[in-house]
Amino acid sequence: MSIQDHVMEKINQGRVAMRPRWQFVLKSVLAVSASILLLLALLYVASFAVFVMRQNGAWFAPQFGWRGVAVLLTHLPWVLVGIGFVVIVALELLVKHYSFAYRRPLLYSVLGIVFIAACGGLAVAQTSLHRTFFTRAHEGRLPIAGPWYRGFGTERFRDVHPGRIESVTEDGVTIRTRLNELLSVEVTSETRLPFGFNFEAGDMVVVVGDRHDDRVEAQGVIEVREGGMMMPGMMQPPPFQKGLRPHWGVTR
Amino acid sequence: MVSDYSDEELAKLVQQGEHRHFSTLIERYETKMLRYARRFLFNTTDAEDLVQDVFLKAYMNIQGFDTSRRFSPWMYRIAHNAFVNALKRKGKDPLPFFDPDTLFPHPVSSEQTDRSVNDEDLKKTMDACLADLDPKYREPLVLFYFEELAYQEIAEVLQIPMSTVGVRIKRAKEALKRLYIEHNPEYQAKPI
Numbered sequence: 182m183s184i185q186d187h188v189m190e191k192i193n194q195g196r197v198a199m200r201p202r203w204q205f206v207l208k209s210v211l212a213v214s215a216s217i218l219l220l221l222a223l224l225y226v227a228s229f230a231v232f233v234m235r236q237n238g239a240w241f242a243p244q245f246g247w248r249g250v251a252v253l254l255t256h257l258p259w260v261l262v263g264i265g266f267v268v269i270v271a272l273e274l275l276v277k278h279y280s281f282a283y284r285r286p287l288l289y290s291v292l293g294i295v296f297i298a299a300c301g302g303l304a305v306a307q308t309s310l311h312r313t314f315f316t317r318a319h320e321g322r323l324p325i326a327g328p329w330y331r332g333f334g335t336e337r338f339r340d341v342h343p344g345r346i347e348s349v350t351e352d353g354v355t356i357r358t359r360l361n362e363l364l365s366v367e368v369t370s371e372t373r374l375p376f377g378f379n380f381e382a383g384d385m386v387v388v389v390g391d392r393h394d395d396r397v398e399a400q401g402v403i404e405v406r407e408g409g410m411m412m413p414g415m416m417q418p419p420p421f422q423k424g425l426r427p428h429w430g431v432t433r
Numbered sequence: 434m435v436s437d438y439s440d441e442e443l444a445k446l447v448q449q450g451e452h453r454h455f456s457t458l459i460e461r462y463e464t465k466m467l468r469y470a471r472r473f474l475f476n477t478t479d480a481e482d483l484v485q486d487v488f489l490k491a492y493m494n495i496q497g498f499d500t501s502r503r504f505s506p507w508m509y510r511i512a513h514n515a516f517v518n519a520l521k522r523k524g525k526d527p528l529p530f531f532d533p534d535t536l537f538p539h540p541v542s543s544e545q546t547d548r549s550v551n552d553e554d555l556k557k558t559m560d561a562c563l564a565d566l567d568p569k570y571r572e573p574l575v576l577f578y579f580e581e582l583a584y585q586e587i588a589e590v591l592q593i594p595m596s597t598v599g600v601r602i603k604r605a606k607e608a609l610k611r612l613y614i615e616h617n618p619e620y621q622a623k624p625i
Contacts, residue, residue, distance in 0.1 A: 184467075184481060185459045188488045192452050197489050199448075205497040283592040286538045 227302025232311040238343035238387035245401030373401040440504035506589035570605035
């Protein structure tokens with residue numbers, strides 16, 4: 182028997198049947214739904230990364246030149262970047278059998294997704310979504326995601342110090358950090374002040390500079406808007422930092 | 434007459450329940466699928482069994498075929514998947530999980546130039562050395578020179594960018610030339 186005869190015999194005897202159309206429709210619907218969910222997850226991760234960087238002050242560092250850019254890059258929330266990467270890979274695998282994805286080099290679709298994530302993340306970060314969750318987490322009113330919000334955004338870095346100005350001194354300012362530490366910030370002629378030195382007590386600022394005990398030699402100081410950073414009263418450091426002696430010698 | 438129907442029209446009739454028209458589609462594609470299988474897999478017995486499976490899979494999935502698109506690339510795509518799985522079962526994975534060729538854009542070479550230059554000489558060269566070629570490069574070469582599919586159609590079958598099709602065919606020809614010279618040291622290399 183020829184191939185044609187073999188195949189038609191099986192079809193005529195009902196030994197092979199067509200898959201119903203609804204199965205293909207369902208598969209497409211599931212793929213689209215999963216893609217949308219992954220995209221939303223990516224927007225959430227991107228916007229959360231922006232929020233975290235605003236909280237720990239690294240977001241504002243590039244305003245102080247290349248040193249500030251280096252500070253930003255070294256203080257990126259790499260866990261979130263890693264999660265974002267995994268989501269992008271999952272999204273690419275999901276859409277790779279669709280012509281809009283495979284007709285162009287992979288680089289184009291990846292760049293497109295990254296662009297959408299960046300723009301969407303920035304847009305979502307402007308809303309009160311993460312601020313609301315952050316406040317609830319520190320009030321103990323956010324189940325499940327509470328540890329996630331308490332863990333991120335309260336990191337301490339040796340060279341970025343967000344805080345509120347307590348007083349203006351001859352040498353600079355004193356600031357109270359989110360962890361209720363009082364730091365003396367030394368402002369010199371080398372310090373970059375993008376908007377000048379017109380600080381007052383109560384202003385929210387980010388200071389970039391190396392810390393020695395409770396002194397900071399400011400390489401840059403910038404005021405930030407109240408909404409750009411949050412200071413929800415005294416905050417606890419993340420669990421992995423409790424009980425550890427900071428490497429710059431400050432004890433609590 | 435049934436012979437006046439296009440492949441897409443026949444597929445639509447099969448979708449509507451007139452499965453006897455599938456016989457005409459088999460008739461039109463049987464020789465092509467066998468040729469494709471033999472040049473890709475180099476095992477005649479496997480080729481016939483596999484081609485039979487390809488047609489059965491095509492029938493089972495015919496409701497997933499969009500009749501506004503061309504039937505030929507869809508049919509070849511089913512065949513491609515079946516042949517690749519067959520190679521995997523033999524322990525030869527023909528395609529990497531991630532292919533760097535698909536990551537970046539490449540300049541698209543002229544399809545007409547590829548097809549017109551030394552066609553007959555090239556086919557003879559290919560017959561001699563195709564078996565030794567990496568399946569990743571062998572397949573687009575077979576689809577282009579023996580199945581005479583256009584770059585766009587090959588891109589649809591393999592689900593890769595069109596520029597990558599051109600790159601793979603170019604590399605396949607270079608590899609073929611090296612293989613042929615290895616097997617025939619007295620051969621005076623001619624441009625392919």
